[in-house]
Amino acid sequence: MAEIKRVQVAIIGAGPSGLLLGQLLHRAGIDNVIVEQRSGEYVLGRIRAGVLEQTTVDLLEEAGVAQRLHEEGLIHDGTQMSFGGRRYEINFRKLTGGKTVTVYGQTEVTRDLMEARQSEGAATIYEAADVSIHHFDSRPVVRFRKDGAKHEIACDFIAGCDGYHGVTRASVPAAAIKTFERVYPFGWLGLLSETPPVSEHLIYCNHPRGFALCSMRSMTRSRYYVQCSLDENAESWTDQMFWDELRRRVDPAAAEALVTGPSIEKSVAQLRSFVAEPMRFGKLFLAGDAAHIVPPTGAKGLNLAASDVRFLARALVEFYRDRSEAGIDHYSARALARIWKAERFSWWMTSLLHRIPDAGEFADRIQRAELDYLFSSVAAQTSLAENYVGLPFQD
Ligand code: APR
Ligand code: PHB
Numbered sequence: 001m002a003e004i005k006r007v008q009v010a011i012i013g014a015g016p017s018g019l020l021l022g023q024l025l026h027r028a029g030i031d032n033v034i035v036e037q038r039s040g041e042y043v044l045g046r047i048r049a050g051v052l053e054q055t056t057v058d059l060l061e062e063a064g065v066a067q068r069l070h071e072e073g074l075i076h077d078g079t080q081m082s083f084g085g086r087r088y089e090i091n092f093r094k095l096t097g098g099k100t101v102t103v104y105g106q107t108e109v110t111r112d113l114m115e116a117r118q119s120e121g122a123a124t125i126y127e128a129a130d131v132s133i134h135h136f137d138s139r140p141v142v143r144f145r146k147d148g149a150k151h152e153i154a155c156d157f158i159a160g161c162d163g164y165h166g167v168t169r170a171s172v173p174a175a176a177i178k179t180f181e182r183v184y185p186f187g188w189l190g191l192l193s194e195t196p197p198v199s200e201h202l203i204y205c206n207h208p209r210g211f212a213l214c215s216m217r218s219m220t221r222s223r224y225y226v227q228c229s230l231d232e233n234a235e236s237w238t239d240q241m242f243w244d245e246l247r248r249r250v251d252p253a254a255a256e257a258l259v260t261g262p263s264i265e266k267s268v269a270q271l272r273s274f275v276a277e278p279m280r281f282g283k284l285f286l287a288g289d290a291a292h293i294v295p296p297t298g299a300k301g302l303n304l305a306a307s308d309v310r311f312l313a314r315a316l317v318e319f320y321r322d323r324s325e326a327g328i329d330h331y332s333a334r335a336l337a338r339i340w341k342a343e344r345f346s347w348w349m350t351s352l353l354h355r356i357p358d359a360g361e362f363a364d365r366i367q368r369a370e371l372d373y374l375f376s377s378v379a380a381q382t383s384l385a386e387n388y389v390g391l392p393f394q395d
Contacts, residue, residue, distance in 0.1 A: 007033045009316060012168050014043055014124055016106060017288030017305040018161030019113035023063040024313035026122045033153060034124040035131055035144055037162075039115060045193055045264050048163050049201075050217060051076075051299035053390030056306040057102050065112040066080055072218065073104035079120050081353075082205040082251040083377075088375045095378070095385035100251060104204075105217045106302050125151075130333060134173050136284035137394045156283065159312065163289040164274070172281050180226035184271035184295060184350060185357050186210070189228040194302065195261040198254050199223045204297075204353055205249050206371060211297075212249035212353045222259075227354055234266040242266070271295035273347055274369075275339060278332040279308070285331060287312055292339050296328040296344035303390060308335045310393070338391070345387040 007026055014036035024031045036043065052060075052073070060066045076101045079094040092099055118122060127146040128151075135141055142153040160168025169177070188211075197216035205212040210227035217223055225322045226245050243260040274293040274370070277358055279286045288305035311334050315327030356363060375379045 005152070006154045006157065007031050008159045008320065009159060009305055010035065010140070010153050011159045011325070012036075012133065012142065013160070013166060013288075013290070014038075014040070014114070014126070015161060015163055015164035015288065015305075016110055016113065016134055016302055017295060017309055018159065019110060019117060019308045020059070020063060020306060021159055021313055022122060022124075023065065023113055023116055023310065024059075024072050026117070027064065028313070028321070030274045030316060033121065035127055035142060035153070036124065036126050037131055039126050040124075041359060044107060044111055044114070046107065047073075047190070047223075047267065049225070049299055049301055050105035050108075050297050051104045052104055053303045053306075054101070054111075055310075055393060056097060057299050059306050059310050060112075060143045063113070064115070065116045067107075068108065069102065073102040074216070074218070075077055075100050076201065076324065080199065080201045080203045081371075082203055082254065083166060083371050083375070085251050087203070087251050087253065090381050090385055090388075092385045092389050093181060095382045096294070096389055097343050098134075098173075099385075099388055099389040101299075108159060108319060109302070112159070112225070115141065116187055131162075131167050133160075133168055133284065135333055136171075136226045137157070137282035140283045141264075141293075157316065160286040160290045161288050161309075164292050164293055168284060169276055169286055169290050172284070176281060178277050180273075180275045180277075181244075182347070184273075184354070185230060186223040186354060187228050187230050187271060188213075188269045188296065189232060189234060189242065190223065190225045190236060190265075190267055190269065191239070192217070192221070192223050192265040193239075194220060195259045196220055197249070197255050197307040198258045203250065203254060205251070205254075207366075208355065209245070209249050209250040210301045212246055213233065213297075214246075214254065228257050228268060229357075230270065232268050234268050239263045239266075243306065255325045268325070269296065271350060275343060276313075277336060279335050280328065280332040285289060285312055285328075289333075291335075292343070294342055294346035295350045296346075297349040298342065298388065300342040300346050302344050304339055307338050307393075311335050318326045336393075341391055349384075
């Protein structure tokens with residue numbers, strides 16, 4: 001017989017969405033449990049992006065987990081783009097009236113959230129097998145197995161924070177959900193190394209051989225990417241091959257300054273745009289990658305997850321504290337309005353910077369014209385900067 005527990009909110013998935021939601025609810029006195037299929041170490045082993053909008057930093061502060069972020073995060077007041085052998089600067093601070101972003105790895109955000117949750121004694125069940133959700137239109141229940149034993153959790157609400165491949169979105173009847181998707185015909189091969197970054201800025205490179213990105217985790221740890229074909233696998237690239245290819249794609253000054261070293265991690269990521277609508281089904285809410293994916297070119301993945309969680313945490317606090325359903329009723333529409341803007345920006349950045357296979361000469365010239373326009377127009381740069389640092393919340 002399954003052991004039955006009761007909580008106010010059952011959260012599926014201990015990625016950044018689930019952990020941040022759990023922390024905000026816990027702080028507001030809303031009882032919650034996180035059910036995660038993997039181990040904590042596995043979750044922390046995933047290397048993801050690391051650019052935080054100020055609104056994401058503010059939310060992590062509100063969650064009480066921003067101390068290390070403030071000590072170790074790197075404030076970036078602009079970014080650089082390389083094209084045609086030249087480097088161009090997009091100065092966020094000047095273009096947006098003082099806004100900046102913070103470079104701090106998603107892995108570190110996750111670690112800080114996990115530690116806070118553990119030290120505050122909030123429940124997380126790792127290595128939960130066969131997680132399933134039931135009756136989310138009436139009296140929701142979550143079931144799973146742990147160490148062979150069956151468990152059941154009854155709750156008021158379920159938060160589906162279980163990423164793109166999770167069980168929560170997949171449990172919604174097909175007729176109740178509409179999805180929108182674009183899979184890009186190329187991937188990113190990423191390399192992490194214990195080397196100083198090539199520049200104090202991130203450098204986004206458009207090159208005839210394909211896109212490249214010079215990023216960082218700290219002043220001694222770098223993250224680089226090169227556009228690759230979809231069938232590429234990371235093991236067939238030696239570190240030397242990666243560094244040679246990167247050097248060919250960056251501008252001459254960056255190629256000269258590049259410090260190489262052994263890789264700590266190398267992996268290939270697919271690029272995808274995806275949105276599921278709506279994000280609420282009775283007492284089930286989707287948040288983060290469970291509901292949407294952006295290609296990483298706009299650095300929006302984690303920020304969008306945080307933006308969903310911000311809306312959802314406020315909605316649930318309103319429900320329990322003020323007995324108002326207004327927030328939960330508006331959750332989906334509010335979250336999606338922001339998501340589609342980030343989808344547009346991420347798609348645009350991706351189209352602007354990559355070599356698109358078989359796009360044809362016309363599309364190549366349009367891309368070149370778009371870059372020329374961007375580098376000569378303050379209005380175009382302002383639009384990029386406003387989107388990159390994060391659009392204001394309209395609430
Ligand atoms: N049951 C329980 N947990 C599950 C299940 C399941 N059936 N399926 C997936 N999970 C877990 C995964 O193991 C993972 O730890 O849900 C978590 C989802 O985490 P993420 O994929 O990191 O998604 P999210 O928390 O929404 O974070 C979004 O991650 O991919 C990046 O760019 C994205 O930065 C963004 C962030
Ligand atoms: C990263 O550092 O991993 C990173 C930075 C910016 C992006 C994507 C990835 O746009």
